[in-house]
Amino acid sequence: MARTRISLVDLATTLGLAVSTVSRALSGHSSVSEATRQRVHRLAKQLDYQPNPFATALRTGVPRVLGVVVPRIDGPGMAAALQAIETAAGRAGFQLMVCQSQADAGRERKTVSALVRARVDGVLVAPVPGQCNVGYFNRLHEQEIPLVCFGLVPEGLLCPVAPPDDYHAARYAVEQLLAQGCRRIVHLAGPHHLPSTQRRHQAYLDALASRGLPYAEGLVWFCPATQEADASTEQELRRYASLADAFFVSHTLTPPTLARVLEHLKATGSGSEAPNPRLVTLPQNYDQVGTAATQLLLRQLTRVETRPFASSG
Structure with missing residues (x-):
């Protein structure tokens, strides 16, 4: 009973x-x-x-809820980030309201606006890649609405941000391949215009230079900024398989795509000395990113006396 x-x-x-x-x-x-x-x-x-925290919120008019907006809950790194956010928020007495933007900038903006109108205490956003909503997020920040962006954040944001350590994670991954004797390392990168892509590519270049290896433009490919990025990357991995003795994939792949790629490399081998090209993906510390983002938001909430949010469309 x-x-x-x-x-x-x-x-x-x-x-x-x-x-x-x-x-x-x-x-x-x-x-x-x-x-x-x-x-x-x-x-x-x-x-x-x-x-009951929700009953308390209704009675006092002061909700203890944080809104979280991510491109996809099952997207790369998001599960670890959400778990860390939930843990950090829970310790501070907050509940979460988690929403998905489906990697669509328009939907992202509408979702954040709905959370603001619902008077959540603050908002955490893993932005859709690109500059689409930078102006909108900056207006929220200027209105003193507690907001933190985390993950692959665009440049130009005024609000606090919690990005992953792109450079050092990428440098470490490439140096691991170099230590294994790999010399023809193909870099399959994200969209070229993203600051995170540029930092990761610079780490790739620096790691090669540290071993006295020349940069070969033909061993680098920047994926398009589309929702078909996984399919495009998978196609390029297959095309480069005969040229490389290792792959460094510095943008995130979904687990099913990564599994198919590894199976293909295992089955086909390559024309290099290695029987199968080695593949490393970028180590993502999204649990640390989620914790850092939550702490940044909680600091905002302790500095500012809770007030009703203004409507923002």
């Missing part, structure tokens, strides 16, 4: 007090005597009373 949740009404009825008195006693309000506060807290502990 399911256990009945103890409510404020139950406490008030048992103690013979008004619900409002019990509520004020639990919140430590000075209008309630010390003796009454102790009675209420004793019974609440005895009955294992747990306040």
